[in-house]
Every structure is written in C-alpha cells, then in structure tokens.
Amino acid sequence: EMQLLESGGGLVQPGGSLRLSCASSGFTFTTYAMTWVRQAPGKGLEWVSGISHSVGTTYYADSVKGRFTVSRDNSRNTLYLQMNSLRAEDTAVYYCTNRYVNSGPFHYWGQGTLVTVSS
Amino acid sequence: DIQMTQSPSTLSASVGDRVTITCRASQSISSWLAWYQQKPGKVPKLLIYKASSLESGVPSRFSGSGSGTEFTLTISSLQPDDFATYYCQQYDGYPLTFGGGTKVEIK
Numbered sequence: 581e582m583q584l585l586e587s588g589g590g591l592v593q594p595g596g597s598l599r600l601s602c603a604s605s606g607f608t609f610t611t612y613a614m615t616w617v618r619q620a621p622g623k624g625l626e627w628v629s630g631i632s633h634s635v636g637t638t639y640y641a642d643s644v645k646g647r648f649t650v651s652r653d654n655s656r657n658t659l660y661l662q663m664n665s666l667r668a669e670d671t672a673v674y675y676c677t678n679r680y681v682n683s684g685p686f687h688y689w690g691q692g693t694l695v696t697v698s699s
Numbered sequence: 700d701i702q703m704t705q706s707p708s709t710l711s712a713s714v715g716d717r718v719t720i721t722c723r724a725s726q727s728i729s730s731w732l733a734w735y736q737q738k739p740g741k742v743p744k745l746l747i748y749k750a751s752s753l754e755s756g757v758p759s760r761f762s763g764s765g766s767g768t769e770f771t772l773t774i775s776s777l778q779p780d781d782f783a784t785y786y787c788q789q790y791d792g793y794p795l796t797f798g799g800g801t802k803v804e805i806k
C-alpha cells in the first residue's frame with residue numbers, strides 16, 4: 581500500500597526556518613515526481629513545489645520562490661521541503677503527494693503536517 | 700500561469716438533487732483536469748482525472764466532462780456523504796494550479 585508520511589511541522593517565528601520531511605513507502609520512489617501542496621486555515625488548496633522523478637528538476641509557486649527549497653533522497657525514499665524566511669501567510673497544513681513519472685493528478689496524499697508562523 | 704476558476708463558490712442543495720460544478724481554465728489544458736473532494740479536517744480525495752475518468756472506488760454518481768477550457772463535475776443524485784468542498788486542478792504543466800473550491804451545503 582502506498583504511504584506518505586509528513587513530519588517536521590510546528591510553531592516558528594516570522595523569519596524563521598523549518599524543514600519538512602515526507603517518508604514514502606509502498607511504491608518505487610524513483611518513478612514518481614513528488615509534490616508539496618498546502619492549505620491555509622479555512623482556505624483552498626495551493627500547490628507549493630515539486631521535484632521530478634528522474635533528474636530532480638524542481639518547480640516552485642511564485643509565493644515561495646527564493647525562500648523554499650525542495651529536495652529528495654532516493655536512497656531514503658524521502659522528500660524534503662526546506663522553508664526559510666517564513667511569513668505568517670505560510671501558516672498552513674502541508675501535504676505531500678506524488679505523480680507517476682511527473683504526470684497525472686494526485687492519487688495519493690499524506691495526512692499533512694501543520695506549520696504555524698507566529699510570534 | 701494557468702488560472703482555474705470554479706463556480707459557484709457555494710452551492711446549496713438537497714439530497715437527491717442533481718448538482719453541477721463548473722471549472723474554467725485561462726488557457727487550453729486539453730483534458731488534463733482532475734476533481735477532488737475534501738471534507739472538513741480530512742485529506743483531499745481524487746474523484747475524477749483526465750477530465751472524465753472515474754478514480755477507482757468512487758461512486759458512479761460522480762462524473763466529469765469537458766476539454767480545452769471548460770469542465771464540469773456532476774453529481775447525479777446528491778447523497779448525505781457528498782456534502783463537502785470540491786476542487787478542480789489542472790496538471791497540463793507547472794505551476795500546477797487549483798480552482799478556488801466549491802462548497803456543497805445542505806439546503
């Protein structure tokens with residue numbers, strides 16, 4: 581069974597940093613592009629960042645470009661999101677999802693991890 | 700970037716009603732469109748992909764149609780379990796984008 585398990589969320593002050601992780605199992609990690617999607621409290625879904633399955637090409641939403649860095653460790657089947665210069669508007673539940681060979685919709689989602697940016 | 704616009708933002712309906720939600724893309728996305736259902740406090744669930752393909756395990760009362768820039772999600776006979784928020788999403792290219800959501804409420 582395909583499983584995605586996020587961790588690393590928590591409370592951080594504005595301007596601070598946090599690193600999220602997504603441990604994956606039940607599928608061949610290297611054949612899936614990986615993605616972060618977030619949802620602010622009471623708001624809709626927002627795609628944040630993605631990384632391709634093969635050469636590790638990265639993609640970012642304009643709202644996080646230059647502040648967030650996505651990476652993957654194929655030996656550990658783990659996806660990361662390094663978040664720097666955090667702002668109040670980054671407060672959200674962050675979900676990890678995957679896409680087979682960097683195409684298609686999000687069939688599988690993790691349970692999410694909450695990031696709260698507040699002083 | 701491709702903008703996705705859903706309408707309506709809120710919809711009030713009764714059990715047994717036929718419900719239609721519209722999603723418009725700012726440019727053609729062929730059929731690279733998905734629909735998700737989300738209930739409060741829960742993870743989004745994929746319902747429809749490639750505009751009209753039903754995800755495994757999803758009831759047949761859900762259907763999708765459209766191509767290019769205009770898409771619809773239809774629930775043929777609304778059930779109590781269907782009261783939720785629905786999102787469309789394009790996956791024609793990066794940045795991937797979602798619509799703003801349609802909340803289906805009990806009338």
